[in-house]
Amino acid sequence: MSDAITRVADATGNWVDTVAPSWSRPYLRLARLDRPIGSWLLLLPCWWSAALSAGIAHHLDRLLLDLALFLIGAFAMRGAGCTWNDITDRDLDARVERTRSRPIPAGQVSVRQALAFLVAQALVGLAVLLQFNRFAVFTGIASLLIVAVYPFMKRITWWPQIVLGLAFSWGALMGFAVRFGRLDATAFVLYAGSIAWVIAYDTIYAHQDAEDDALIGVKSTARLFGERTHQALTVFYGLAVVLIGAALALAGAGVAAWIGLAVFAAHLAWQVSRLRIGDSALCLRLFKSNRDAGFMLFAGLLVDAVMRAV
Template sequence: MTGVPISGATAPVADSTGNWVDRHAPEWSRPYLRLARFDRPIGSWLLLMPCWWSAALAAGMAKELGQLPLFCALFFVGAFVMRGAGCTWNDITDRDLDGKVERTRSRPIPAGQVTAKQAAAFMVTLSFIGLAVLLQFNNFTIATGIASLIIVAAYPFMKRITYWPQIVLGLAFSWGALMGFAGTFARLDLVAFVLYAGSIAWVVGYDTIYAHQDAEDDLMIGIKSTALLFGDRTHAALLVLYGLAVTLLGTALLLADSGWFGWIGLAAFTVHLVSQIVRLDIHDSPLCLKLFKSNRDAGLLLFIGLACDAVARTMT
């Protein structure tokens, strides 16, 4: 594929990664699919996990499974399209910075495959799809979902002003921990907020691992992150963050009166997080990426436990 001339120069073209987008998608659609990260769906899965946790935990508390399959399906679609919209917004705001970082310089906008205006139009389209999904819920859930957009809009700018942008990411990526309760009960109680707080700590932890891939480039161009803040103390920081996540999630399960299946799911989740800390080498970028991606499996372990607990509670 030939680069698009920009200001008399030829912009770099996004590298082929050999995924389904490069192999099967129509050529015209590939830059847009890459903008939405549909070629790299791990972020969508991580956004989805708190949604599924809250849906399963709320179903168990209500002892009603009727809405759980529908909620899980709606959250699945919503997570993928809204993560796509969020990534597109991030690429629009970071288009100058992305060209200076090795891992991001081949993204569609700095590579000259799409313009910022084209990306914005694509983002609006994804947002309307997300709105269509949101409108399937009750009015309280709709309002709760819309409120998250403030955090999503602010996130790309945080890395310029604070070493804790991962907290803002956690606020956004954990919002689904509120949505299941909003959809089930049309209100938010203490259980929902404790689950939300636990998810935030989890997100800050796993995104710190992810950020170590870009630590050297970020340092050179003045981008801040918890990876740079923690440095060689990352293992200790992860012990605190993941420990806080497990403690808060366990508190949510206790408040929700979860049964053994829920606690087994949390135990499996905990073992997975501990294994990440043990295996982590912050100077090994491929390993950092692998451990970051493995958090989808950690999240699924907890969800399976919560879903089994919901089923068990409806049978008592």
């Protein structure tokens, strides 16, 4: 079977397809390193909380190290999570046009090989986690239960995006756990804001598969909201901005952080105005643009942390 045929349908022409050794490509695809957008979206709440907690502490000691460790950990654990998702969803993936070319349903990797690769990625994540304090270690481990159950949620609830939000927003807690060895109201409010953000952007993503999901009985907020998606996104993106703003207020954030939030909010509003739920390519582009939105907010939080530390 040629590699051109076995590429993942919505991830062609990337470095995995063109540069990586042939033997490694199925594993890199399992880890979604051919489509790293999810890793960035998992990482950004980590970076938000690291920068915001540094601002609260009024010093930047080991902030760069923490940002680097979060980067490695997010890519490793997102890869492990996606590998687990592909193992549990292999039969469903084989029935959906966009996902049937994934490594397991395409026959490139066996379930046993995928499990071994999952363990290897999880060990990298554990190695990163052990660089932090004990409270942060246990806080990070607590997220694994949510990660484990997420792939099954689309079978039993119309709101699997909430569970994804709980998992993908966990990093909003980790920065505070690492910095202070505890969690407070600021951390939980930031976490709630990130959850609302994830629900909205993953609804956009899920519209790519809405028709196939209906045929095979998979549930999602995209199917639940349908033609009311624009109104739902307005609610959830609006809630994200309000809750993140509340976290900034609790943290005593300065003007740079508020500018970052304002630009973040404007980007989310632009997404809603552009969205056409029947245009799968546009849905994917708008979903991916949330990385840019998240970086805008992070930039504001980082500048604010630096200003408060000097």
